[in-house]
Amino acid sequence: MIQFTSGQNVYVVRFAEFALGILILFGEEGRVEFLKEVGAEMERINARIEHRRAWADLLRQV
Numbered sequence: 001m002i003q004f005t006s007g008q009n010v011y012v013v014r015f016a017e018f019a020l021g022i023l024i025l026f027g028e029e030g031r032v033e034f035l036k037e038v039g040a041e042m043e044r045i046n047a048r049i050e051h052r053r054a055w056a057d058l059l060r061q062v
Contacts, residue, residue, distance in 0.1 A: 035059070 023031050042052055 026034060
């Protein structure tokens with residue numbers, strides 16, 4: 001946690017840990033939609049093949 005003099009707190013967590021908590025809240029439909037959106041975004045930005053393969057490898061582990 002980082003605390004600023006104004007009294008605001010900023011919590012720093014690893015993205016994977018954060019995403020896990022959020023994906024749990026999404027429910028089954030939300031997780032499916034998330035996977036579709038990531039795929040669509042990779043297509044939209046014309047992601048390099050190594051990134052698409054890394055994403056595919058992650059999906060195989062789920």
